[in-house]
Amino acid sequence: MSERADDISISGIRHTYEATRTLARERSPHQDITLIENERFGRVLLLDGATQLTTADEFIYHEMLAHVPIFAHGDVQDVLIIGGGDCGLAEEVLKHKDIRRVVQVELDACVIDLSRRYLQEINSGVFDDERFQLHIRDGISFISGLDERFDLVLVDSTDPVGAASKLFSAGFYRSVRRCLRLRGVLVAQAGVPFVQPLEFTSTMRNLASVFKVTNSYLLASPGYFGGHLALGWASESLSPAASTLDVVRARHLSAALKLRYYTPEVAQAAFALPGYINELLEAATRD
Numbered sequence: 001m002s003e004r005a006d007d008i009s010i011s012g013i014r015h016t017y018e019a020t021r022t023l024a025r026e027r028s029p030h031q032d033i034t035l036i037e038n039e040r041f042g043r044v045l046l047l048d049g050a051t052q053l054t055t056a057d058e059f060i061y062h063e064m065l066a067h068v069p070i071f072a073h074g075d076v077q078d079v080l081i082i083g084g085g086d087c088g089l090a091e092e093v094l095k096h097k098d099i100r101r102v103v104q105v106e107l108d109a110c111v112i113d114l115s116r117r118y119l120q121e122i123n124s125g126v127f128d129d130e131r132f133q134l135h136i137r138d139g140i141s142f143i144s145g146l147d148e149r150f151d152l153v154l155v156d157s158t159d160p161v162g163a164a165s166k167l168f169s170a171g172f173y174r175s176v177r178r179c180l181r182l183r184g185v186l187v188a189q190a191g192v193p194f195v196q197p198l199e200f201t202s203t204m205r206n207l208a209s210v211f212k213v214t215n216s217y218l219l220a221s222p223g224y225f226g227g228h229l230a231l232g233w234a235s236e237s238l239s240p241a242a243s244t245l246d247v248v249r250a251r252h253l254s255a256a257l258k259l260r261y262y263t264p265e266v267a268q269a270a271f272a273l274p275g276y277i278n279e280l281l282e283a284a285t286r287d
């Protein structure tokens, strides 16, 4: 029987990748790590049976997590990434030449090592970029003692189980708020509302309990099973609509980045939530 890797991250559902090659199957001190090659999705990284990324569609998730807040903000200098072990997000952020520092806090050195070896097509520029600072630490403990300030914090972690669970808590979001500059923004992944409604509502409720301005935007990434993936936007002062479409277009034009999913129009439209997701969001943030 050919090799395979099962995504078992959504209860009651299992989807299987046929592996044309198994690149790594390891147990790190923190999680099971599987890296395979699949004819349709390219290289696929799974952690504890949950798809983290596929090289075929990671551009969708990483572009929307990075460029929506960066182009909306307009003057991001210092970025903090929590998680992001494949370093695809760091590569996306570092495309912005006027960003002076990207600090990344990743729990598991094994994910970094395997990503450096097998995922160079999505992270090759990162490790030689002198603006990139990598810490192998738990994001919770790292941020609790932090006295630096950032313009943007991106939480690119595994789902809210185990070591990642506290990264979705109000306590962690309070620590993030303390590290954000005026107009600073936090963006955190908030699950696939159709198949993970509780992950979505509890993340958005916790964000709304800490920040004055919260919102959610969507992306459609084939590798994330179950429909749109939601990202949570949180800030003390910056609304995603604060910069007009024309202003965002001008910033996007002058940045002259080669992007394959993000456009200023897609970014604006991403905040238009379908009825069922809006209902979940309103219920979560009503009280």
Ligand code: SAM
Residues within 6 Å of the ligand: 030, 047, 051, 052, 053, 061, 082, 083, 084, 085, 086, 105, 106, 107, 108, 111, 137, 138, 139, 140, 156, 157, 158, 159, 163, 164, 165, 167, 189
């Ligand atoms: N894009 C993926 C997603 O949306 O599911 C996430 C990719 S990245 C591989 C997720 C990373 O979060 C993993 O490398 C994992 O080790 C890291 N992580 C989990 N809990 C963490 C914590 N408490 N502190 C820092 N990193 C953590």
